[in-house]
Amino acid sequence: MELFGEATVADPYAVFGELRERDPVHWSDEVDAWVLTRFADVRAVLHDQRFSSRVLDGSPSAPATSPPGPAADTRTSRVLAGAYTFVNNSLVFSDPPQHTRLRRLVGQAFLPSAVEALAPVVEHHTRRLLDAAGTRFDVVTDLAEPLPIAVLGELLGVPLLDGDARRLKTACDDFLLPWGRDVSSLSDDENRRAVAASSALGAFVDTVLTQRGNAAPDDVVGRLLAGEADERLTHEELFATIVLLLIAGHENLTSLLGNGVLWLLDLPELRALLGEQPDQWPAVIDELLRLITPNQFIRRVAREDVRLGGRTIRAGDATVLVLAAANRDPQHFPDPDRLVLDRTERRDVALGQGPHYCLGAPLARLEARIALRELLERHPALEPAGTPRYAPNLNLRMLTALPVSSSPDRTTPSHENRAAFPSDSPGRG
Numbered sequence: 001m002e003l004f005g006e007a008t009v010a011d012p013y014a015v016f017g018e019l020r021e022r023d024p025v026h027w028s029d030e031v032d033a034w035v036l037t038r039f040a041d042v043r044a045v046l047h048d049q050r051f052s053s054r055v056l057d058g059s060p061s062a063p064a065t066s067p068p069g070p071a072a073d074t075r076t077s078r079v080l081a082g083a084y085t086f087v088n089n090s091l092v093f094s095d096p097p098q099h100t101r102l103r104r105l106v107g108q109a110f111l112p113s114a115v116e117a118l119a120p121v122v123e124h125h126t127r128r129l130l131d132a133a134g135t136r137f138d139v140v141t142d143l144a145e146p147l148p149i150a151v152l153g154e155l156l157g158v159p160l161l162d163g164d165a166r167r168l169k170t171a172c173d174d175f176l177l178p179w180g181r182d183v184s185s186l187s188d189d190e191n192r193r194a195v196a197a198s199s200a201l202g203a204f205v206d207t208v209l210t211q212r213g214n215a216a217p218d219d220v221v222g223r224l225l226a227g228e229a230d231e232r233l234t235h236e237e238l239f240a241t242i243v244l245l246l247i248a249g250h251e252n253l254t255s256l257l258g259n260g261v262l263w264l265l266d267l268p269e270l271r272a273l274l275g276e277q278p279d280q281w282p283a284v285i286d287e288l289l290r291l292i293t294p295n296q297f298i299r300r301v302a303r304e305d306v307r308l309g310g311r312t313i314r315a316g317d318a319t320v321l322v323l324a325a326a327n328r329d330p331q332h333f334p335d336p337d338r339l340v341l342d343r344t345e346r347r348d349v350a351l352g353q354g355p356h357y358c359l360g361a362p363l364a365r366l367e368a369r370i371a372l373r374e375l376l377e378r379h380p381a382l383e384p385a386g387t388p389r390y391a392p393n394l395n396l397r398m399l400t401a402l403p404v405s406s407s408p409d410r411t412t413p414s415h416e417n418r419a420a421f422p423s424d425s426p427g428r429g
């Protein structure tokens with residue numbers, strides 16, 4: 001059974017759900033890794049220090065982490081240089097003691113007060129984008145893509161005009177081109193784009209660090225720059241942290257916003273309830289995170305032999321933790337495919353758990369709550385106006401198009417729209 005192919009892009013919850021029933025701790029030759037799909041196993045690994053977050057050389061899911069050797073041609077060296085600095089200095093790919101130090105330094109920058117201060121900024125950009133969108137628009141291209149990158153620009157103290165935001169987004173996408181691939185398989189065009197992306201991100205980081213202007217010394221970047229000697233981020237760590245914030249902080253949110261609207265479009269009773277009881281928004285965002293799980297799987301490597309679910313995961317074996325399957329495990333979440341507001345168990349794994357728990361979680365929740373609420377308050381009669389389209393991306397459950405209309409005289413019959421909904425939407429029955 002192919003686990004990481006087209007059928008999974010079409011309906012990952014069905015494919016991984018079946019695997020969870022049949023073989024929850026599954027060895028896959030396809031990805032040369034154990035694939036874990038049960039909530040209890042995924043949660044256990046996330047909290048288990050015997051599993052490493054480091055990316056190993058030659059792994060299928062990341063670029064090499066050693067600098068290219070003398071035999072590597074210049075082209076390969078240039079493509080890998082930025083990726084190498086990023087992977088080796090990012091907190092998400094590090095273990096203690098490196099992770100403990102980076103997490104403490106970067107965590108000091110992400111204080112709740114810094115995130116709360118962004119609420120008016122998120123509101124401003126949401127309203128600006130909705131003003132420009134009119135009454136017939138695409139949720140993905142007009143809101144879900146540009147909003148997170150605009151907010152990140154503000155967070156980093158470099159307000160981005162729409163053109164800059166688009167260029168930065170392209171640089172993030174192109175920077176990830178060598179990810180999971182043999183670098184020599186990149187076409188000339190991909191190679192050129194990956195190298196250009198590394199330079200563009202390097203230039204952006206320099207701008208963030210130098211053009212501080214009137215920025216408050218205790219804003220996020222001010223805090224990242226603070227500290228002395230060992231208690232200070234190196235230039236490589238600052239580069240890796242800012243690039244990580246850009247990458248981790250935008251596509252996941254694009255996924256949550258786009259898919260979140262798709263769910264809400266199909267739940268008119270819930271939309272009516274939210275109009276009367278806006279205090280239900282936090283519970284709705286939690287459920288949307290669980291049901292969508294934008295980052296569908298993450299990776300760990302066993303440092304020693306570990307027994308799990310009757311199997312032995314050997315030291316050095318890779319594991320793929322399918323967060324999306326864990327979050328719909330009926331053993332843990334009764335009626336897992338439905339959006340249920342009053343669940344007794346709410347701790348899912350959409351934002352991870354344990355030492356690497358998402359540092360941007362408060363920002364992700366704030367941004368989703370404000371953007372979705374503003375959208376529905378402005379367009380209470382929002383409805384689909386075409387076929388939603390998904391990116392052929394297995395790791396991120398991402399829409400690339402979601403046409404909608406708030407006009408009462410819609411031109412597309414609703415039964416056509418309903419048929420276009422993916423099988424994981426609540427419209428399945």
Ligand code: HEM
Binds near residue numbers: 091295355357359363
């Ligand atoms: C819906 C939005 C988001 C989702 C679904 C998401 C998901 C995740 C997940 C699953 C992890 C854990 C990775 C692991 O254990 O290997 C993580 C870590 C992280 N996230 Fe998020 N994230 C989101 C938004 C954000 C935002 C807005 C930011 C910052 C601007 C951010 C920054 C980070 C960072 C820095 C880490 C690494 C933490 C560490 O390794 O200690 N994320 N995220």
